[in-house]
Structures are given as C-alpha cells and as structure tokens.
Amino acid sequence: MSYKHLMQSSAMKGGIFPVGGAVSLGEQPIKMLINAEKGARMCISETIMNLVWAPITDLKKIASFLKDVKMSGNWMWAAKCEGEGARLVDAVGSLCEGLRQIGCAIDGGKDSLSMAVTAHGELVKSPGTLVLSAYAPCTNVTKVVNPALTATPGSKILWIRCGGDKNKMRLGGSALAQVYSQIGDDCPDIEDFTEISKVFSTVQDLLLMDKLIGTVLHPIVLAGFSFVFEIICFRSRRFAGHDISDGGLITAILEMAFAGNVAVDVNIRNTKEHISPIDLLFAEECGIIIEVLNSEDVIRKLEDVNIECQVIGTASETYGPDAHIRIHVDDKLEINEKLVDLREEWELVGDKLGEFQTNMKSLKEAKEFRGKCRKINYKCDFEWFYETSFIYHEQYFSTAPLVAIIREEGSNGDREMASAFTLAGFQTFDVTMTDILSGHTLDAYRGVAFVGGFSYADVLGSARGWAAGVMFNEQVSKQFEHFRLRTDTFSYGVCNGCQLMAQLGWIGDEREGNACLETTVFLDENECGRFESSFGPVKIEKCKSIMLSGMENAILGLWSSHGEGRFTYRSSEILQNLRENGQVCVRFCDDQGKIGSDHNCENLPYPLNPNGSIDDVAAICSRDGRHLAMMPHADRSFLTWQWAELNSVTWNTRFDQQTVALSPWIRMFRNAFNWCNA
Numbered sequence: 001m002s003y004k005h006l007m008q009s010s011a012m013k014g015g016i017f018p019v020g021g022a023v024s025l026g027e028q029p030i031k032m033l034i035n036a037e038k039g040a041r042m043c044i045s046e047t048i049m050n051l052v053w054a055p056i057t058d059l060k061k062i063a064s065f066l067k068d069v070k071m072s073g074n075w076m077w078a079a080k081c082e083g084e085g086a087r088l089v090d091a092v093g094s095l096c097e098g099l100r101q102i103g104c105a106i107d108g109g110k111d112s113l114s115m116a117v118t119a120h121g122e123l124v125k126s127p128g129t130l131v132l133s134a135y136a137p138c139t140n141v142t143k144v145v146n147p148a149l150t151a152t153p154g155s156k157i158l159w160i161r162c163g164g165d166k167n168k169m170r171l172g173g174s175a176l177a178q179v180y181s182q183i184g185d186d187c188p189d190i191e192d193f194t195e196i197s198k199v200f201s202t203v204q205d206l207l208l209m210d211k212l213i214g215t216v217l218h219p220i221v222l223a224g225f226s227f228v229f230e231i232i233c234f235r236s237r238r239f240a241g242h243d244i245s246d247g248g249l250i251t252a253i254l255e256m257a258f259a260g261n262v263a264v265d266v267n268i269r270n271t272k273e274h275i276s277p278i279d280l281l282f283a284e285e286c287g288i289i290i291e292v293l294n295s296e297d298v299i300r301k302l303e304d305v306n307i308e309c310q311v312i313g314t315a316s317e318t319y320g321p322d323a324h325i326r327i328h329v330d331d332k333l334e335i336n337e338k339l340v341d342l343r344e345e346w347e348l349v350g351d352k353l354g355e356f357q358t359n360m361k362s363l364k365e366a367k368e369f370r371g372k373c374r375k376i377n378y379k380c381d382f383e384w385f386y387e388t389s390f391i392y393h394e395q396y397f398s399t400a401p402l403v404a405i406i407r408e409e410g411s412n413g414d415r416e417m418a419s420a421f422t423l424a425g426f427q428t429f430d431v432t433m434t435d436i437l438s439g440h441t442l443d444a445y446r447g448v449a450f451v452g453g454f455s456y457a458d459v460l461g462s463a464r465g466w467a468a469g470v471m472f473n474e475q476v477s478k479q480f481e482h483f484r485l486r487t488d489t490f491s492y493g494v495c496n497g498c499q500l501m502a503q504l505g506w507i508g509d510e511r512e513g514n515a516c517l518e519t520t521v522f523l524d525e526n527e528c529g530r531f532e533s534s535f536g537p538v539k540i541e542k543c544k545s546i547m548l549s550g551m552e553n554a555i556l557g558l559w560s561s562h563g564e565g566r567f568t569y570r571s572s573e574i575l576q577n578l579r580e581n582g583q584v585c586v587r588f589c590d591d592q593g594k595i596g597s598d599h600n601c602e603n604l605p606y607p608l609n610p611n612g613s614i615d616d617v618a619a620i621c622s623r624d625g626r627h628l629a630m631m632p633h634a635d636r637s638f639l640t641w642q643w644a645e646l647n648s649v650t651w652n653t654r655f656d657q658q659t660v661a662l663s664p665w666i667r668m669f670r671n672a673f674n675w676c677n678a
C-alpha cells in the first residue's frame, strides 16, 4: 500500500503541518479523602492547568476555547461501603457543576465501584479516586511549552494564582502533610472557576503571540551570496511553564529549575500575615508558574482580566554543579542550596524504584552524571536545508524513487519512518511481511526501511522471530538477499530493524552469497538491565554510510528506546575491522561531544551510553556503506519539535519555516534520495 495520504497532505498543506493532539491528567485522591467535593474541583483545575501549555484551538474561530476540550472521567470508589455512596454522589455533583462553569464536557469514562476487600477480618477501602483525562486538538505542536526554565537573559519568573481564595494557603491533602504522615483537615478548593478560564485563555494567547515569547532570529553573517542566519533556539523554548499542584509552589519552582538545569533566585511576597512561609511554599492551591521575556506585557494582559500575578524572580545561565537555588520569602532567605543537592533529594524515590529495575553500577553512574552535567553542546556545521516545494506536487511522485517501509507483527515505527522518507522526496510504501510472504517483491524499490517496535513481542529476544520469518522461508530469504546484493539499493534499519539487520548479517562480518547463515553482530540486553527511553547526544563519525555522507563530526540529539541495544561481536576482531573499514557510523557521546576513548575508557558511563555498547557504538553500516543499522531513532528525531530539548542548540542555517521544522537528521534521508538520483 502506498503512503499516498502522506504525499497528498504534503501537496495540499504546503509541507509540514504541525497539528496534533493534546492530553492531560488530573487526580487528587488525598484531597478527596478530606472532602470529596473539593477534591473533585481540584481534579478539574489540575487537569486544565496541565493542558494549558498546548495551543488547543484557534481563538479567533471559536468563541469558547474550552468547548473544544473533552474529558474522560474514571472513578475508583468503595461505593458499597457505608457512607461512601453518598460521598461519591457529592463528588459527581461537584464535578458536573465545575465542568458546567468552565464549559467543558465529559464524553466517556469508566468506573470501578467495588474498591474494597476484607483481609484478615479487616475492611480495606481504596481512597475514593477520580482520574480526569482531558483531550483536545493541538493547533500547533511547535508552540507547546515545557517546564524547563530557559534562563533567557531578561526573562522573569511569574507566579499566577487562580481559582482559590487568595486569603488562604491550605495544607490539607498536600505532599508536605503526607511526609509527616498526616492528611490534614482543610484542603485547597476552587472558589471561582471563571479565574481558571481567564488564566487558560491568557496563556493560550501568549502561546500564539511570538512577540511575548520573544523569538530571537538575527542575521549574524553575510557570507558570499547566501544569507546565513543563526537560529539561537527553537522559539517556544523562550517560554517555560508549569502548574502548581502536588508539592505546591516550591515544588513547581524546583522542578522547573531541575528540568532546565539552571540557577534560580526568587523572592516571594507574602501579603497575608497569618500565612507562614511553610504554608506559602507548600500549599497546593491552584496556580501556574511561567517564565517569559516580556513580563510587563503579560502582567498587563492578566490585569485586564483581573488576575493578580507576582514577579518572583529570575533563572540565570549558571548550569548544573555551578547552579544555586535561592528562595526568599519577604526578603528573608529561606532556602539556599546547590541545585544538584536538591535534585538528588528529589531523585531519591526514583532511585529507590530504580534499585528494583537497574543494576547498582548504572544507578551510581547516573547519579554522578546528574551531579556534573552542565549543558549539552549540540553542533552541526552541515546544511540540511533543501528546496522542498517540489515534493508538494503530486505528479512529482510518478518519478521519485520508491522506498518500502517494512513492518512485522508488533512493529510500531512505520509511520514516522514513512514520513521522514516522504519529506525527503521518496515515494513510500507500507509493506508488511505478510505481503512479502504472499509474493510481493522488492524489485521495484531502491530502498527498504526496517522499522522499530516489538516484533513478536520480543518473546525469544528482540527481532529473533522476525529474522526467523526471513531466514526459514526460502522465497523470502532469496528476496531479501537479492535486494541486499543489488548495487542500486540501500537500506536503513532502526532499533528493532537494526536488530533484524544484525541477525540477518546485513551488517558485521559480511560474506558473499547468502548472508543469513550466521550472526556476527548481535544486539544484547542493555547493561543497565532495563528498557531505556531517553534523549541524548550522539556524534556522527566519518564513515562509509551513504546516508550519513557529509554529516561527520556533528553532535546531535537522538531518541533511544530499547531494551536490547548493546552491540556485541562474535570476536573482538570484528569490531576492529568495522572501525578500520569506516563502518562504525554513530557513537553515543557526552555533553562536549567526547566518547569513552577520549576519556581513556572502553565506553561512556550510563546514561550517556544507554546500553553499554563497547566503544559507544550506536550504528554500523555494511562494507560498501549501502546498508545502515542504527539503534537510536533518527526516524523519531528529524523534526525539531521531536527533540526533547533544544535550549542549547545553536545552528547555522538559512532560516525559513521549513528549516525550523526540519532537524539536521533529515539530511540522512535526503542523502539517500540524492544517492538514488545520482
């Protein structure tokens, strides 16, 4: 089947069309123990304040943006126990009323209403719980804001409270209360839902107005005939935001600092004498924290709708081990700690869970890394811009080279792979292993892509079942081998596809003729012992891969997402040969672009090297460079908004809408296209 819809949507929409879906969650079971009605209202506010960071509706077209938000309500309650049925009714009533006030509907859900058991003669009830999930169309995924403080010079951190009674900072049901094994008796509440709507609408406005976000795009060099612009950073990253919920104001500020890895200095004014600094910092009253460049404009916008806001401080470009957190209340310094020390406190629970999943060596290495990481210096000197307008003409596809996006039962990376190849100018086709088994040949294709996923649920080891399906079927193995040996073809295998290529002998110690007889390179279990999903830097090596030509020395971010990614070789000579032949194509690297051997080590520590591959190998190609097998996902990193962090990216490139959307990884796919057309 052709991915015609991808090509057609490119043709119709004029290229990349960054729409998507936004989802958010809210749950407040501990507050519900104190008061079911208040807990339900806090659930609504948490859900909405988690959703506010994605632009969800074109405000000009629809009068009430929240009308586009739908929710699913899930109830877990011991409703048959005495008094619980009545509490459930109260909670449902307050939920309905709250949603009515903000103009939002529930269109689905599920309930488990017998959440109680008798064990050893004792009745054990689950706390009555409501989990709300909101969903809405996201009009522009490039404008989604995340909590990582950007520390952009000139920006300010603002605290905006909304919904609750401003005379109160209630600690009931808070994380602080739980730390002292208490629940409390007075929990936060939403007294005025209109304020929630106003804040929502104001933030939505900010998301859509670049002026307030402060995009910085300025010409730095005028070289020859071509303008070179520096994209200082991806635009929405000039704006950070986080809701205040579990843990209160202090936790929101700290989490933003941890995520940005930057220093913070704030001074919170406490206007009410009866509120102590502890209440102020730990109460979980509804609100948000934002970091913006043009704070005066934001304050004015909020004043226009009668929402108070306080400028509480700034983040500064002091990173990781150099960064301090200073929190004052009414000019009195309450907290003055190193960022990394506070973050380690915060990581304690994660590390405890990690002890059940991960080996101690990796946990220790991760801790050391957190303690010294400053900022990752991505680097890209090559051009990845190309004139894309031609691919918007459908007739173009009658001449473009064909790529088969091959998937098996359990694959999940086929659509992103198809979209990368389509954007690079190929005609892409969805080809299942069943198609090939029923006689579909690869003769028409110039390229094949083996996608990522969990073929046959990884039961016998990743890609083993998939490989067996090829190796033990004479017709399929002939078909594959014919394709591999043709001199006008290329292939790209990612993750599960990379594991498959290793099993099939497409990379490693290649032999003439049937390559499927033995495996010389094998992807073993990650050294850390768990499935690893992380975004981090890799270095592109000077190598034979046709897809990576001209990209050497770049330091780029890439998603890893695997449980079995450790390149392992039948003998040490194989790795040595691969190195000497220029077949090691990509390596995991540290924040400065250094690999393990630069530090006189066999490989980098976890999590920089997420799987423990010797020599930090992340991708290998065939002897002639036509076949490339890569563990991390370029297919999930070729658009800028797919990158988990871009704060520190400085790239030299021509600027236009398309280039902002495309990350340097698109060059790989474009290289393949140029190779086919050469």
Ligand SMILES: NC(=O)CC[C@H](N)C(=O)O
Binding pocket: 451, 452, 453, 454, 455, 458, 462, 494, 495, 496, 497, 531, 561, 562, 563, 564, 565
């Ligand atoms: N994303 C993937 O392709 C994962 C590959 C494989 N299932 C693993 O866990 O290693």
